[in-house]
Amino acid sequence: MRTGVYPGTFDPVTLGHMDIIRRGAKLVDRLVIGVTTNPSKSPMFSLEERMAMVKREVAEVGGEIHVVAFDSLLMDFAEREGAKVIVRGLRAVADFEYEYQMAGMNQQINPRVETVFLMADVSLQPIASRLVKEIALFGGDIHKFVPARVRDEVVARVEKVGRKGS
Template sequence: MKKAIFPGSFDPITLGHLDIIQRALTLFDPVIVAVLKNSQKKTLLNIEERINLIKDSLNETLAETERERVEVHSFSGLLVNFAKQIGAEVIIRGLRAVSDYDYETQIALMNKKLYPSIETVFLVTDEKYSYISSTIAKELALFNGDTTQIVPKCVAKVLKEKYQK
Protein backbone atom coordinates (compact mmCIF):
# COMPACT_ATOMS: atom_id res chain seq x y z
CA MET A 1 0.00 0.00 0.00
CA LYS A 2 1.06 3.58 -0.57
CA LYS A 3 2.13 6.00 2.14
CA ALA A 4 -0.29 8.90 2.45
CA ILE A 5 -0.17 12.20 4.27
CA PHE A 6 -3.18 13.94 5.83
CA PRO A 7 -2.15 17.55 6.52
CA GLY A 8 -3.88 20.19 8.59
CA SER A 9 -3.62 22.56 11.50
CA PHE A 10 -5.90 20.33 13.62
CA ASP A 11 -6.68 23.20 16.01
CA PRO A 12 -8.33 21.04 17.35
CA ILE A 13 -8.83 17.64 15.76
CA THR A 14 -12.54 16.83 15.21
CA LEU A 15 -14.62 13.72 14.68
CA GLY A 16 -14.65 14.64 10.98
CA HIS A 17 -10.85 14.50 10.85
CA LEU A 18 -10.87 11.14 12.63
CA ASP A 19 -13.42 9.79 10.15
CA ILE A 20 -11.15 10.78 7.25
CA ILE A 21 -8.15 9.12 8.95
CA GLN A 22 -10.08 5.91 9.56
CA ARG A 23 -11.35 5.77 5.99
CA ALA A 24 -7.89 6.59 4.59
CA LEU A 25 -6.53 3.56 6.45
CA THR A 26 -8.65 1.34 4.20
CA LEU A 27 -6.76 2.75 1.20
CA PHE A 28 -3.26 3.60 2.44
CA ASP A 29 -0.60 2.34 4.83
CA PRO A 30 0.69 4.19 6.71
CA VAL A 31 -1.30 7.39 7.06
CA ILE A 32 0.82 10.27 8.29
CA VAL A 33 -1.11 12.98 10.13
CA ALA A 34 0.96 16.08 9.38
CA VAL A 35 0.34 18.96 11.78
CA LEU A 36 1.22 22.34 10.32
CA LYS A 37 3.51 24.55 12.41
CA ASN A 38 2.81 28.04 11.11
CA SER A 39 4.06 30.94 13.21
CA GLN A 40 1.96 33.32 11.09
CA LYS A 41 -1.30 31.59 12.07
CA LYS A 42 -2.74 32.19 15.52
CA THR A 43 -3.87 28.92 17.06
CA LEU A 44 -5.68 28.14 20.29
CA LEU A 45 -3.50 25.10 20.90
CA ASN A 46 0.27 25.04 20.57
CA ILE A 47 1.93 22.41 18.39
CA GLU A 48 2.64 20.03 21.29
CA GLU A 49 -0.97 20.24 22.51
CA ARG A 50 -2.30 19.54 19.03
CA ILE A 51 -0.01 16.54 18.52
CA ASN A 52 -0.86 15.13 21.96
CA LEU A 53 -4.60 15.59 21.38
CA ILE A 54 -4.36 13.85 18.02
CA LYS A 55 -2.58 10.90 19.63
CA ASP A 56 -5.07 10.80 22.51
CA SER A 57 -7.97 11.01 20.03
CA LEU A 58 -6.55 8.15 17.97
CA ASN A 59 -6.26 6.08 21.16
CA GLU A 60 -9.85 6.96 22.03
CA THR A 61 -11.38 6.13 18.65
CA LEU A 62 -9.25 3.67 16.66
CA ALA A 63 -8.53 0.01 17.21
CA GLU A 64 -4.92 -0.84 18.07
CA THR A 65 -4.35 -2.40 14.64
CA GLU A 66 -5.44 0.88 13.05
CA ARG A 67 -3.42 3.08 15.43
CA GLU A 68 -0.26 1.14 14.57
CA ARG A 69 -0.64 2.35 10.98
CA VAL A 70 -0.97 6.06 11.82
CA GLU A 71 1.97 8.36 12.50
CA VAL A 72 1.71 11.93 13.76
CA HIS A 73 4.36 14.49 12.77
CA SER A 74 4.65 18.25 12.68
CA PHE A 75 5.98 20.18 9.72
CA SER A 76 6.53 23.73 8.57
CA GLY A 77 7.00 25.15 5.12
CA LEU A 78 5.64 23.60 1.95
CA LEU A 79 3.64 20.41 2.33
CA VAL A 80 5.16 18.91 -0.82
CA ASN A 81 8.66 19.31 0.60
CA PHE A 82 7.61 17.44 3.74
CA ALA A 83 5.85 14.80 1.61
CA LYS A 84 9.07 14.24 -0.37
CA GLN A 85 11.12 14.10 2.82
CA ILE A 86 8.99 11.30 4.31
CA GLY A 87 8.36 9.50 1.02
CA ALA A 88 4.61 10.08 0.87
CA GLU A 89 3.01 9.37 -2.50
CA VAL A 90 -0.48 10.67 -1.76
CA ILE A 91 -1.99 13.72 -0.07
CA ILE A 92 -5.39 13.10 1.51
CA ARG A 93 -7.90 15.93 1.73
CA GLY A 94 -11.40 15.85 3.15
CA LEU A 95 -14.17 17.70 1.34
CA ARG A 96 -17.19 18.98 3.26
CA ALA A 97 -18.85 21.06 0.55
CA VAL A 98 -18.54 22.17 -3.06
CA SER A 99 -16.74 25.31 -1.87
CA ASP A 100 -13.98 23.10 -0.39
CA TYR A 101 -13.53 21.43 -3.79
CA ASP A 102 -12.69 24.67 -5.61
CA TYR A 103 -10.01 25.65 -3.10
CA GLU A 104 -8.59 22.13 -2.69
CA THR A 105 -8.35 21.63 -6.46
CA GLN A 106 -6.19 24.74 -6.80
CA ILE A 107 -3.89 23.52 -4.02
CA ALA A 108 -3.73 20.01 -5.52
CA LEU A 109 -2.75 21.40 -8.92
CA MET A 110 -0.02 23.56 -7.37
CA ASN A 111 1.29 20.59 -5.37
CA LYS A 112 1.38 18.50 -8.56
CA LYS A 113 3.33 21.25 -10.32
CA LEU A 114 5.89 21.34 -7.48
CA TYR A 115 6.06 17.56 -6.97
CA PRO A 116 4.85 15.78 -10.17
CA SER A 117 4.73 12.29 -8.65
CA ILE A 118 2.40 13.28 -5.79
CA GLU A 119 -1.31 12.55 -6.10
CA THR A 120 -4.11 14.18 -4.14
CA VAL A 121 -7.06 12.02 -3.11
CA PHE A 122 -10.26 13.71 -1.99
CA LEU A 123 -12.44 11.90 0.52
CA VAL A 124 -15.95 13.30 0.80
CA THR A 125 -16.86 13.85 4.43
CA ASP A 126 -19.51 11.57 5.86
CA GLU A 127 -22.81 13.45 5.94
CA LYS A 128 -23.01 13.31 9.74
CA TYR A 129 -19.73 15.27 9.96
CA SER A 130 -20.24 17.67 7.05
CA TYR A 131 -21.05 20.66 9.26
CA ILE A 132 -18.10 20.15 11.64
CA SER A 133 -14.99 22.31 11.63
CA SER A 134 -12.31 23.17 14.18
CA THR A 135 -13.58 26.76 14.13
CA ILE A 136 -17.11 25.66 15.04
CA ALA A 137 -15.75 23.47 17.85
CA LYS A 138 -13.82 26.42 19.32
CA GLU A 139 -16.77 28.78 18.99
CA LEU A 140 -19.10 26.29 20.65
CA ALA A 141 -16.62 25.82 23.52
CA LEU A 142 -16.18 29.58 23.88
CA PHE A 143 -19.89 29.93 24.66
CA ASN A 144 -19.85 26.90 26.98
CA GLY A 145 -21.67 24.65 24.50
CA ASP A 146 -21.43 20.85 24.46
CA THR A 147 -18.66 19.94 22.01
CA THR A 148 -18.79 16.17 22.62
CA GLN A 149 -20.89 15.66 19.47
CA ILE A 150 -18.17 17.10 17.23
CA VAL A 151 -14.83 16.38 18.93
CA PRO A 152 -13.45 13.41 20.88
CA LYS A 153 -13.96 13.50 24.66
CA CYS A 154 -10.30 14.29 25.35
CA VAL A 155 -10.53 17.33 23.06
CA ALA A 156 -13.83 18.49 24.58
CA LYS A 157 -12.18 18.43 28.01
CA VAL A 158 -9.22 20.53 26.86
CA LEU A 159 -11.45 23.03 25.03
CA LYS A 160 -13.54 23.46 28.16
CA GLU A 161 -10.40 24.06 30.24
CA LYS A 162 -9.01 26.58 27.72
CA TYR A 163 -12.16 28.68 27.62
CA GLN A 164 -12.94 28.58 31.34
CA LYS A 165 -9.73 30.46 32.16
Protein backbone atom coordinates in the same frame (compact mmCIF):
# COMPACT_ATOMS: atom_id res chain seq x y z
CA MET B 1 4.76 0.27 1.16
CA ARG B 2 2.32 3.01 0.06
CA THR B 3 2.54 6.07 2.32
CA GLY B 4 -0.04 8.81 2.54
CA VAL B 5 0.02 12.16 4.31
CA TYR B 6 -3.01 13.82 5.91
CA PRO B 7 -2.00 17.39 6.77
CA GLY B 8 -3.79 19.90 8.96
CA THR B 9 -3.67 22.16 11.97
CA PHE B 10 -6.04 19.94 14.01
CA ASP B 11 -6.87 22.79 16.40
CA PRO B 12 -8.65 20.88 17.83
CA VAL B 13 -8.95 17.48 16.20
CA THR B 14 -12.64 16.89 15.38
CA LEU B 15 -14.83 13.89 14.67
CA GLY B 16 -14.62 14.93 11.01
CA HIS B 17 -10.82 14.67 11.12
CA MET B 18 -11.09 11.28 12.80
CA ASP B 19 -13.47 10.06 10.08
CA ILE B 20 -10.97 11.05 7.37
CA ILE B 21 -8.09 9.47 9.33
CA ARG B 22 -9.93 6.15 9.72
CA ARG B 23 -10.90 6.04 6.06
CA GLY B 24 -7.57 7.37 4.79
CA ALA B 25 -5.70 4.71 6.78
CA LYS B 26 -7.54 2.04 4.75
CA LEU B 27 -6.16 3.46 1.49
CA VAL B 28 -2.46 3.32 2.38
CA ASP B 29 -0.09 1.03 4.25
CA ARG B 30 1.27 3.93 6.33
CA LEU B 31 -0.60 7.16 7.09
CA VAL B 32 1.36 10.16 8.37
CA ILE B 33 -0.73 12.80 10.10
CA GLY B 34 1.15 16.04 9.47
CA VAL B 35 0.37 18.58 12.18
CA THR B 36 1.33 22.08 11.11
CA THR B 37 0.80 25.71 11.89
CA ASN B 38 -1.15 28.09 9.71
CA PRO B 39 -0.10 31.73 10.01
CA SER B 40 -3.62 32.87 9.03
CA LYS B 41 -5.19 31.02 11.97
CA SER B 42 -4.88 31.80 15.66
CA PRO B 43 -4.50 28.47 17.45
CA MET B 44 -6.21 27.62 20.71
CA PHE B 45 -3.61 24.91 21.38
CA SER B 46 0.16 24.87 20.92
CA LEU B 47 1.72 22.59 18.33
CA GLU B 48 2.84 20.22 21.10
CA GLU B 49 -0.65 20.08 22.59
CA ARG B 50 -2.22 19.40 19.19
CA MET B 51 0.33 16.67 18.47
CA ALA B 52 -0.44 14.99 21.80
CA MET B 53 -4.19 15.26 21.15
CA VAL B 54 -3.94 13.68 17.70
CA LYS B 55 -1.54 10.94 18.88
CA ARG B 56 -3.90 9.98 21.69
CA GLU B 57 -6.97 9.89 19.43
CA VAL B 58 -5.35 7.91 16.58
CA ALA B 59 -3.93 5.32 18.98
CA GLU B 60 -7.34 3.63 18.93
CA VAL B 61 -7.69 3.62 15.13
CA GLY B 62 -5.25 0.82 14.36
CA GLY B 63 -2.97 0.43 11.39
CA GLU B 64 0.34 2.14 10.84
CA ILE B 65 -0.40 5.76 11.68
CA HIS B 66 2.29 8.26 12.62
CA VAL B 67 1.84 11.82 13.89
CA VAL B 68 4.57 14.22 12.78
CA ALA B 69 4.95 17.99 13.11
CA PHE B 70 5.99 19.94 10.05
CA ASP B 71 6.62 23.54 9.13
CA SER B 72 7.41 23.48 5.43
CA LEU B 73 5.75 23.20 2.06
CA LEU B 74 3.38 20.24 2.09
CA MET B 75 5.03 18.71 -0.96
CA ASP B 76 8.47 18.89 0.68
CA PHE B 77 7.01 17.20 3.76
CA ALA B 78 5.36 14.52 1.61
CA GLU B 79 8.67 13.89 -0.18
CA ARG B 80 10.53 13.61 3.15
CA GLU B 81 7.97 11.07 4.39
CA GLY B 82 8.12 9.07 1.14
CA ALA B 83 4.41 9.74 0.51
CA LYS B 84 2.80 9.10 -2.86
CA VAL B 85 -0.62 10.34 -1.72
CA ILE B 86 -1.97 13.43 0.02
CA VAL B 87 -5.29 12.73 1.77
CA ARG B 88 -7.65 15.69 2.03
CA GLY B 89 -11.14 15.85 3.50
CA LEU B 90 -13.96 17.76 1.85
CA ARG B 91 -17.04 19.08 3.60
CA ALA B 92 -18.63 21.51 1.17
CA VAL B 93 -18.33 23.15 -2.23
CA ALA B 94 -16.23 25.95 -0.71
CA ASP B 95 -13.72 23.32 0.50
CA PHE B 96 -13.60 21.82 -2.98
CA GLU B 97 -12.74 25.12 -4.67
CA TYR B 98 -9.86 25.77 -2.27
CA GLU B 99 -8.62 22.17 -2.28
CA TYR B 100 -8.85 21.92 -6.08
CA GLN B 101 -6.61 24.96 -6.43
CA MET B 102 -4.16 23.62 -3.82
CA ALA B 103 -4.03 20.21 -5.50
CA GLY B 104 -3.23 21.88 -8.82
CA MET B 105 -0.43 23.93 -7.29
CA ASN B 106 0.93 20.90 -5.44
CA GLN B 107 0.93 18.87 -8.65
CA GLN B 108 3.00 21.59 -10.30
CA ILE B 109 5.46 21.44 -7.40
CA ASN B 110 5.68 17.62 -7.27
CA PRO B 111 3.82 15.58 -9.92
CA ARG B 112 4.89 12.30 -8.26
CA VAL B 113 2.40 12.84 -5.40
CA GLU B 114 -1.35 12.49 -5.99
CA THR B 115 -4.05 14.20 -3.98
CA VAL B 116 -7.02 12.07 -2.94
CA PHE B 117 -10.20 13.74 -1.71
CA LEU B 118 -12.49 12.02 0.78
CA MET B 119 -15.94 13.38 1.48
CA ALA B 120 -16.61 13.62 5.18
CA ASP B 121 -19.46 11.49 6.47
CA VAL B 122 -22.71 13.37 5.87
CA SER B 123 -23.35 13.76 9.61
CA LEU B 124 -19.88 15.29 10.08
CA GLN B 125 -19.75 17.63 7.08
CA PRO B 126 -20.63 20.85 8.93
CA ILE B 127 -17.89 20.37 11.55
CA ALA B 128 -14.97 22.78 11.38
CA SER B 129 -12.34 23.34 14.08
CA ARG B 130 -12.86 27.09 13.78
CA LEU B 131 -16.57 26.73 14.53
CA VAL B 132 -15.95 24.28 17.37
CA LYS B 133 -13.70 26.84 19.06
CA GLU B 134 -16.21 29.62 18.50
CA ILE B 135 -19.08 27.58 19.96
CA ALA B 136 -16.95 26.64 22.97
CA LEU B 137 -15.82 30.23 23.55
CA PHE B 138 -19.47 31.28 23.75
CA GLY B 139 -20.29 28.46 26.19
CA GLY B 140 -21.96 26.12 23.71
CA ASP B 141 -21.93 22.34 23.88
CA ILE B 142 -19.37 20.77 21.50
CA HIS B 143 -19.75 17.09 22.43
CA LYS B 144 -21.28 16.24 19.03
CA PHE B 145 -18.24 17.61 17.18
CA VAL B 146 -15.11 16.34 18.95
CA PRO B 147 -13.95 13.22 20.80
CA ALA B 148 -14.81 13.26 24.53
CA ARG B 149 -11.26 13.86 25.77
CA VAL B 150 -10.78 16.66 23.24
CA ARG B 151 -14.01 18.24 24.45
CA ASP B 152 -12.66 18.23 28.00
CA GLU B 153 -9.43 19.89 26.84
CA VAL B 154 -11.29 22.56 24.87
CA VAL B 155 -13.61 23.29 27.81
CA ALA B 156 -10.61 23.52 30.17
CA ARG B 157 -8.84 25.91 27.78
CA VAL B 158 -11.94 28.10 27.49
CA GLU B 159 -12.21 28.22 31.29
CA LYS B 160 -8.57 29.32 31.39
CA VAL B 161 -8.86 32.07 28.74
CA GLY B 162 -12.40 33.09 29.60
CA ARG B 163 -15.67 32.75 27.76
CA LYS B 164 -16.93 35.40 25.36
CA GLY B 165 -20.25 37.10 25.83
CA SER B 166 -20.39 36.62 29.58
